[in-house]
Amino acid sequence: MIWTIGGGKGGSGKSFITTNVGICLSKLGIRVVLVDADLGGANLHTFLGISPPALSLSDFIKKRVSHLEEVLIPTAVPSLQLLTGAQDLLNAADAKSVQKRKLIRSIQSLNSDTALVDLGAGNSLSVLDFFLISDGGILVVTPEPTSIENTYRFLKSAFYRRLRHSVSSPSVKALIDGAMDRKNEMGIQGPYDLIRAAKGMDEGDGQRMAEEIETFHPNLILNQVRSKKDIEIGFSIRSACQKYFGIHLHYLGYVVYDQDVSHSIRRRQPLVLENPRSRASQCVMEIASKLANSHKAATPFQEYEPQGH
Amino acid sequence: MSLKGIKDQTYYEVLEVSRAATPKEIQRAYERARETFAVDSPAIYSLFSDAEVKEIREAVEEARRILTDEELRRSYDQSYFQIGIEPPTEAPSETPEISEEKKASLAFSGLLFNTEKETYRGKDLKEARERMGVERQAISGKTKISMKTLEWIEEEVFEALPPLVYLKGFLKNYAQSLGLDPQKVVEGYVRSMEESRKK
Numbered sequence: 001m002i003w004t005i006g007g008g009k010g011g012s013g014k015s016f017i018t019t020n021v022g023i024c025l026s027k028l029g030i031r032v033v034l035v036d037a038d039l040g041g042a043n044l045h046t047f048l049g050i051s052p053p054a055l056s057l058s059d060f061i062k063k064r065v066s067h068l069e070e071v072l073i074p075t076a077v078p079s080l081q082l083l084t085g086a087q088d089l090l091n092a093a094d095a096k097s098v099q100k101r102k103l104i105r106s107i108q109s110l111n112s113d114t115a116l117v118d119l120g121a122g123n124s125l126s127v128l129d130f131f132l133i134s135d136g137g138i139l140v141v142t143p144e145p146t147s148i149e150n151t152y153r154f155l156k157s158a159f160y161r162r163l164r165h166s167v168s169s170p171s172v173k174a175l176i177d178g179a180m181d182r183k184n185e186m187g188i189q190g191p192y193d194l195i196r197a198a199k200g201m202d203e204g205d206g207q208r209m210a211e212e213i214e215t216f217h218p219n220l221i222l223n224q225v226r227s228k229k230d231i232e233i234g235f236s237i238r239s240a241c242q243k244y245f246g247i248h249l250h251y252l253g254y255v256v257y258d259q260d261v262s263h264s265i266r267r268r269q270p271l272v273l274e275n276p277r278s279r280a281s282q283c284v285m286e287i288a289s290k291l292a293n294s295h296k297a298a299t300p301f302q303e304y305e306p307q308g309h
Numbered sequence: 310m311s312l313k314g315i316k317d318q319t320y321y322e323v324l325e326v327s328r329a330a331t332p333k334e335i336q337r338a339y340e341r342a343r344e345t346f347a348v349d350s351p352a353i354y355s356l357f358s359d360a361e362v363k364e365i366r367e368a369v370e371e372a373r374r375i376l377t378d379e380e381l382r383r384s385y386d387q388s389y390f391q392i393g394i395e396p397p398t399e400a401p402s403e404t405p406e407i408s409e410e411k412k413a414s415l416a417f418s419g420l421l422f423n424t425e426k427e428t429y430r431g432k433d434l435k436e437a438r439e440r441m442g443v444e445r446q447a448i449s450g451k452t453k454i455s456m457k458t459l460e461w462i463e464e465e466v467f468e469a470l471p472p473l474v475y476l477k478g479f480l481k482n483y484a485q486s487l488g489l490d491p492q493k494v495v496e497g498y499v500r501s502m503e504e505s506r507k508k
C-alpha cells in the first residue's frame with residue numbers, strides 16, 4: 001500500500017508527519033518504507049536522526065547497485081527503512097510516465113507492507129500524478145489561510161488532472177485546461193459548471209468525469225492546531241470540498257501544536273520515540289491507527305494511469 | 310453525494326446529514342455549516358465567490374428552518390421524497406393511469422419540452438397534459454396534489470401557490486407523472502415564476 005503525503009505549503013509538517021506516522025505504523029507491526037520524494041529539500045533522514053545517506057534510488061536506476069534492497073537505509077526502528085532519491089525520478093524536467101511507473105514498481109517490489117512517500121510542497125505534474133496514482137493521497141495543512149489556500153490549489157490541480165485523464169475528447173480536454181483559470185472566458189466558475197459544459201460537448205466524457213469525482217477520496221491531516229476552533233477548520237475544509245468539488249475528503253485527524261515537536265526536530269530525534277506521551281505524539285499515534293485500519297478498506301487509485309507531459 | 314449545484318441539493322445534502330438525522334444532529338450540522346460559510350471563515354474564500362457564499366448561506370438557513378420544524382420537515386419529506394404517500398392500489402375509473410406509451414409519445418415529440426428550454430410556464434404543463442389526453446383529476450389522483458393546487462400551477466396563480474419548498478415537490482411529482490424531466494420542469498417553472506415577479 002502506497003500513501004503519498006503532499007499539498008499545502010512548505011513548513012506545514014509533511015516530513016514530520018511522514019516520519020512519525022511511519023514509526024507508529026511500524027510499532028503496530030507493519031513493515032514500512034519511508035520514501036523521500038521532496039523536490040524542494042529531501043531531508044527525511046534528518047527527521048530520523050540519520051546522516052545524509054550515501055546510496056539512493058538513483059544508484060539502483062543507474063545500475064550502480066544490482067538490487068533495490070541495497071539502497072534501503074536501515075533505521076533505529078525495527079521494520080522501518082528509508083529510501084531516498086525518489087525526487088530525482090519526479091523531477092519536472094524529465095518526468096515521463098515511464099519513470100513514474102518505474103518508481104511505483106520499485107516501491108511495490110520492496111519487501112514491505114506500506115510505503116509513505118513524502119512529496120513535499122511541490123505542485124508539478126509528476127508530483128500530482130504520483131499523488132493520484134498512489135493508494136491514498138494525504139494532504140497536510142495548518143489552520144492558517146495561506147496553508148489552506150495552497151492546499152486547495154494543489155487539490156484543484158490534482159482534481160482537474162484526474163478529470164482530464166478520464167476523458168477522451170480533445171475538445172473536453174481543452175475545456176478542462178481552460179477551466180483551471182477561474183477568469184476563463186467560458187464562464188466556468190468551478191467543477192459544477194465544468195461538468196455541465198463537458199456534458200454539453202460530449203455526454204460520455206461528462207458522465208465519466210462525474211464518475212471520477214465519486215471515486216476521488218483524498219485524506220486530510222490538520223497540523224499545529226491550537227484550539228477547538230482550529231480543529232473545526234478541518235470539518236470546514238471537508239465541507240467546502242464537498243460543496244465545491246463534490247468530493248468526500250476524509251478528515252484523518254489533527255495534531256496539536258506542541259513545543260516538543262520543534263525540540264525533537266532540533267535534536268534530530270523523532271518525537272514519537274523521544275516523547276511518546278506528548279500530546280502531539282498521541283495525535284500522531286491515533287492517525288497511524290486509522291491508517292492501519294484502513295489498509296483493508298482503502299479504495300486504490302489504480303485506475304489512474306499517469307501521462308507524460 | 311455527487312457534484313450538485315446548491316439549488317439542486319436536498320436540505321439534507323445542504324446540511325450534509327442523513328435523511329434519518331435527529332434534531333440534535335441537524336442543529337449540530339447547521340452550526341458547523343454556519344461556521345464554515347461565515348464571513349471570516351478561512352476555509353472558503355479561495356474557492357467560492359461572495360455571491361456563491363451568500364447563496365449557500367441562504368440555503369443553509371432555509372434547510373435549518375425546514376428540518377428543525379417537525380411539521381415542515383414531514384411535509385418536505387412527503388412532497389420531495391414521497392414518503393408516507395400510499396401508492397394507489399387500483400386506479401379509479403375516473404382517474405385512469407397515464408400509459409407509458411402516452412408518456413413516451415410526449416417525451417419524443419420534442420414539441421413542447423426541448424432540452425434548450427430555459428423556462429416552463431404553467432400553460433406548458435397544461436398543454437403537455439392535454440396533449441396526452443389526461444384529465445387534471447387523473448394527475449391529482451396519481452400525485453395526491455389537490456385539484457386546486459394543480460389549477461393554480463397551470464394558471465400561474467403564483468400568490469395562491471404553497472411555499473417554494475412544497476411547490477418544488479409538487480412540480481417534481483407533476484412532471485414525473487407526465488414523464489417529463491422533473492429537474493428541468495422544477496427549475497424552469499421556478500425561473501419563469503421569478504421572472505414574472507420581477508416584471
